[in-house]
Amino acid sequence: MRSQPCSILLRLLLIHGLFLRLTSSRTTVHRGQFPPSFLFGTATSSFQIEGGYLQGNKSLSNWDVFSHMPGKIEDGSNADVADDHYNLFLEDIELMHSLGVDAYRFSIAWSRVLPQGRFGEVNSEGIEFYNNIIDALLVRDIKPFVTLNHYDLPQLLEDRYGSWLSSEIQLDFGYFAQVCFEAFGDRVTYWSIFNEPNVLIYHGYLLGTYPPGRCSYPFGNCSYGDSALEPYIATHNLVLSHATAAEIYRKYYQEKQGGMIGIVISAPWFEPYDDTPADRLAVQRSLAFYFACISRLPTYSAEERKKLLEGKLDFIGVNHYTTLYVKDCMFSSCASPYSLGDAFVYLTGEKDGAYIGERTAMPLFFVVPRGMEGIVTYVKERYNNTPMFITENGYAQPAGAIKDSLNDTKRIEYHENYLAVLSEVVRKGADVRGYFIWSLLDNFEWLHGYLIRFGLHYVDFQTLKRTPKWSATWYTEFLSEDNKIRAIRKTSTYKM
Numbered sequence: 485m486r487s488q489p490c491s492i493l494l495r496l497l498l499i500h501g502l503f504l505r506l507t508s509s510r511t512t513v514h515r516g517q518f519p520p521s522f523l524f525g526t527a528t529s530s531f532q533i534e535g536g537y538l539q540g541n542k543s544l545s546n547w548d549v550f551s552h553m554p555g556k557i558e559d560g561s562n563a564d565v566a567d568d569h570y571n572l573f574l575e576d577i578e579l580m581h582s583l584g585v586d587a588y589r590f591s592i593a594w595s596r597v598l599p600q601g602r603f604g605e606v607n608s609e610g611i612e613f614y615n616n617i618i619d620a621l622l623v624r625d626i627k628p629f630v631t632l633n634h635y636d637l638p639q640l641l642e643d644r645y646g647s648w649l650s651s652e653i654q655l656d657f658g659y660f661a662q663v664c665f666e667a668f669g670d671r672v673t674y675w676s677i678f679n680e681p682n683v684l685i686y687h688g689y690l691l692g693t694y695p696p697g698r699c700s701y702p703f704g705n706c707s708y709g710d711s712a713l714e715p716y717i718a719t720h721n722l723v724l725s726h727a728t729a730a731e732i733y734r735k736y737y738q739e740k741q742g743g744m745i746g747i748v749i750s751a752p753w754f755e756p757y758d759d760t761p762a763d764r765l766a767v768q769r770s771l772a773f774y775f776a777c778i779s780r781l782p783t784y785s786a787e788e789r790k791k792l793l794e795g796k797l798d799f800i801g802v803n804h805y806t807t808l809y810v811k812d813c814m815f816s817s818c819a820s821p822y823s824l825g826d827a828f829v830y831l832t833g834e835k836d837g838a839y840i841g842e843r844t845a846m847p848l849f850f851v852v853p854r855g856m857e858g859i860v861t862y863v864k865e866r867y868n869n870t871p872m873f874i875t876e877n878g879y880a881q882p883a884g885a886i887k888d889s890l891n892d893t894k895r896i897e898y899h900e901n902y903l904a905v906l907s908e909v910v911r912k913g914a915d916v917r918g919y920f921i922w923s924l925l926d927n928f929e930w931l932h933g934y935l936i937r938f939g940l941h942y943v944d945f946q947t948l949k950r951t952p953k954w955s956a957t958w959y960t961e962f963l964s965e966d967n968k969i970r971a972i973r974k975t976s977t978y979k980m
């Protein structure tokens with residue numbers, strides 16, 4: 485039976501009404517609860533969205549090579565095209581403009597700017613691509629928040645000397661950083677030198693599940709590597725590469741360009757599995773081995789330590805999605821004592837048949853808004869209230885039909901609840917200066933390929949068409965001018 489036009493209209497009205505109810509009744513949190521200078525944005529990374537993997541003189545990155553190896557990516561996909569942002573970036577910047585964001589966090593593909601590392605020329609097409617992005621953002625009053633390394637590097641540096649396992653990488657990374665500061669620093673004032681080095685090391689050298697895929701038994705099943713040793717060597721070189729880049733920025737650029745530099749860490753919150761001293765200690769060990777190890781490692785020479793001190797951070801970026809239970813495996817036996825290598829803990833989202841929070845499509849990502857308070861307070865206290873940005877927070881949906889993906893009320897709820905907790909912690913004095921939703925677009929989710937969607941915009945990976953999800957409409961409303969005015973009014977009232 486064919487539907488009558490008026491019943492279609494009625495249905496549309498009902499859907500629209502439902503949508504309005506779902507969105508308009510969500511008034512628990514709004515922009516006015518944050519300081520007026522607080523930056524709201526969205527985040528992406530080059531490998532996950534750009535595609536154009538051989539366009540514009542780019543060389544192969546370690547992730548290009550790895551994702552082409554059979555069996556590495558769950559759905560057998562790669563990121564050769566991904567969102568084709570390389571060709572569609574202007575359209576994507578328009579999407580951000582419609583959202584009304586203040587800032588956009590993205591990363592620079594090292595293999596696009598320096599295809600042969602420091603052994604070849606700077607690639608003018610790569611520089612031009614990022615110049616175009618930065619200029620298009622600024623015209624729309626969106627601040628670029630740039631990451632130098634989001635896991636990817638030119639494969640050549642892996643083949644030539646083993647990338648992070650060699651101290652030579654410090655020279656290459658320093659050079660790459662300098663090229664970027666020189667080319668873009670007149671317009672970029674927020675630099676994250678690394679994104680989630682703890683994840684890069686953990687997956688690349690302990691479990692062997694990210695490139696370069698190195699590990700040893702019992703952590704993983706790799707043909708080469710040493711999980712007991714290499715994570716430390718790689719971390720050592722990575723931290724010193726960070727210090728090299730920071731030193732270059734401080735010496736030659738910061739004064740004239742006036743920017744800030746920081747590092748972005750993957751930062752789940754941890755809670756004791758049982759309320760016992762052993763599990764409480766296990767939480768501390770997890771934080772130390774997962775979050776803080778990047779800032780404290782053995783065997784630095786006096787000169788290296790000096791460089792590290794000079795390279796201290798202007799901000800800390802916190803990528804926070806989930807909270808997990810931690811069980812001690814040092815004083816008691818566990819099913820698997822290896823969740824975090826030498827921390828001897830077992831991480832889980834489940835206890836006595838119940839989950840710590842609602843599950844999402846991402847394994848180990850549960851919805852636990854109180855974790856935002858835990859992690860922000862930890863960073864505030866441990867790092868003397870260094871300025872912080874929540875550089876990622878996002879909700880994972882399973883891949884599915886467009887109609888199921890667009891009405892993403894769970895994502896809206898997720899952000900509202902995490903933001904409500906964040907606004908409270910800020911009110912209590914944590915110096916958090918911004919919040920970025922992961923992600924602007926559905927994109928290539930590393931080992932899961934296109935099976936998991938984090939975007940505010942749905943992407944049809946066949947046609948590359950972008951469609952705003954309900955969460956995009958919600959974010960636009962959250963960021964609306966009215967709400968900005970509320971924030972300004974509130975501060976001026978405070979001042980009176």
Ligand code: NOJ
Pocket residue numbers: 529532679680803876922929930938
């Ligand atoms: C953190 C990473 O920075 C990003 O690349 C990834 O897609 C998200 N987490 C979601 O897993």
